[in-house]
Amino acid sequence: MNSVKIISLDRRLIEDFIPIKEISVESAREKSIRKGHISTLHLWWARRPLVAARAAVFASLIAAPETP
Structure with a gap:
């Protein structure tokens, strides 16, 4: 069986x-x-990087612009 590689031209902003x-x-x-x-209402021991996580999710959902 041959392996077929599919290359997508749909680039995301994070790329x-x-x-x-x-x-x-x-x-x-x-x-x-x-x-x-x-966020200071309750002090969590394991703080999550909320800004970084939101930015990564947003950039992975948005299509990259056609022009730089």
Whole structure:
């Protein structure tokens, strides 16, 4: 049986561009919020990188632009 490789031309934004520096800055800001934010209602021992996770999911769902 021959193996057939399918190459998709449907590229996603995460494959071409994801602003790592800006996401890192926003993640650090989110981590340092101590008062007045809903995430401080209960202090979880295992904080999740919410900004980074949202950015990765969003960039994987959006199609890459045709032009750079």
